[in-house]
Amino acid sequence: MSTNERLSLASNYISVYGSTTNEDTHGSHKLSSSSSPSTVFHISPPTIRESIKIILSSSKINILLIFIPLGYLAHIFNWSDNWVFILNFLAIIPLAKLLDFATEDVSLRVGETIGGFLNATFGNAVELIVSVVALMEGEIRVVQASILGSIISNLLLILGMCFVAGGYYHSEQTFNQTAAQTTSSLMTLACIGLIIPAAFNFAVKSNFPIIDDGIPINGLLDLSRGTAIVLLIIYVLYLYFQLKTHSNLYQGEADDDDEPKLSLGVSLFLLASVTVIVSFSADYLVGSIEGIVQSSGLSKTFVGLILLPIVGNAAEFVTAINAAMRNKMDLAVNVSAGSSMQIALFVTPFLVLLGWVVGQEMTLYFKSFETVVLFISILITNYLIQDGKSNWLEGVMLLATYVIISLAFLFYPDNLS
Structure with missing residues (x-):
């Protein structure tokens, strides 16, 4: 029997499957759940x-999968860094x-609670993987710029x-x-x-200009690691808030x-394989x-803050735009603003603690200009979503x-504090 035939038969007997007593399509008699097993049809996976x-066929973006082997070949045969970057950049998007x-x-398949946890954990998996790889290689500036860029691109671009x-x-x-205000407050x-x-x-630098460089750095590391632990605790409490005590606020966000x-x-x-x-x-x-x-x-800074987030946020971009066009704005806001919140409360402090474990001095200290940019991004987002309404x-x-922030970072040198 073909798949289409099984689907047709299953739809005809839908009133039988999973019910105790139901009327048939003509209403002439009732069928009991104790009916012969031959009347119950299961659709094979x-x-x-x-x-x-x-x-x-799940997405048109999958056409870019051809760049995966090309990116590997570029690395194996030592092509120029430009080709290695471009090909692997395009490969990570699909x-x-x-x-x-x-x-x-x-x-x-696994239910609302576990499903919500999986979405929270793997929603920013690409950003996390890229950041972990960069951290292991000691590219702390790239890590910090990538984190900040992911937050900003989700809040402003997506x-x-x-x-x-x-x-x-x-x-x-x-x-x-x-729900939107809760997310913005956590941001x-x-x-x-x-x-x-x-x-x-x-x-520290202003009041103790002659102090040994190691002392303020150590203090900054301790402050960052302590703050990271606090932020991770808040994130866990947020998951409990979202999935358990106030799950009714987020029911409309699922498709x-x-x-x-x-x-x-x-x-x-x-x-696992992806x-x-x-x-x-x-x-x-x-x-x-x-x-x-x-x-x-x-x-x-520009590469990490503008280019890399395009890779990591490709999935969120497609999902959020499609949701907005279907008038599912709870889902769209959760994907965009919620993703930024997860990066800020989970990915960032996790990387600080991971750096502590592997011996990398990853801190929560971002350069002054970057901190101001983050504050501005969160400020305008809070203003625009506080009324629960949106327009073009x-x-x-x-x-x-x-766009203004992107232009600023295009001309912003790395060696400034």
Whole structure:
């Protein structure tokens, strides 16, 4: 029997499956759950071949998967750093979307609580992998710029595009005001966690200019590590708030129209395999940054803050824009602003503690200009989402802010504090 025939028969007997007593389509008699097993039909999971077809057709972005082997070949045969960077840059974009696809498929099968935890954990997996690789190689400036860039691009670029795209199809859109304000308040707390180390560094250097360099650095490390622990605790409490005590606030953020497309085993295998592939591509990408900085004249800050977040946020960009166009603004705001919050409260402090373990002096001290930029980004986002409504003009404001910041970092040298 073909798959289409099984689907047809299953739809005809839908009133039988999973019910105690139901009327047939003519209402002439009732069928009991004790009916013969032959009247209950189960749709078999997709085969391996069907699963591969589903995965490859899940997004148009998957056409970029051809750049995965090309990126590996560029590294193996020692092509120029420019080619290594570009090819692996393009390769990670579809991998980020596949990671999002696999996470969503698993989440739909394991239930709301575990699914929410998986989305929170793997939602920024690409940014985390790229940052961990850069941290292991001692590229702390790249790590910090990538973190800041991910936060800013989610808040300004992706959320701005959501407001513009949604406002084009709908005059005015609404979203859960309480959930949005909770997210923005947590972002403000995370911003405080970055401003205080910057203020501490400024105060120490201003009042003790002749002090040995090692002393204020050690103090900054201790402050950053302590603050990182506090932020991680807040993140865990937020997960408990979102998934347990106030889950009703976030029920509208799930896309209830979706159903699992793959078997659980295939989804988990896809999740694991894509994570491994991303780690290799990220390793080659980070390793080429030094060369591309020297050949192009771009600063490491610009590469990390503007270019790398485009890779990591590819999945969020597609998901959020599609949600906004379908008038699912709770989902769009959660994907964009919520992703920024997760990076600030989870990824950033996690990297600080990881640096402590592996012997890298990763701190929460961002350069003064970068701290100001983060504060401005959070400030304008808070103003625009506090009323629980959005339109295309508000999106243009966010995009304009992002363009100004991008221009500023294009001309901002790395050697300034």
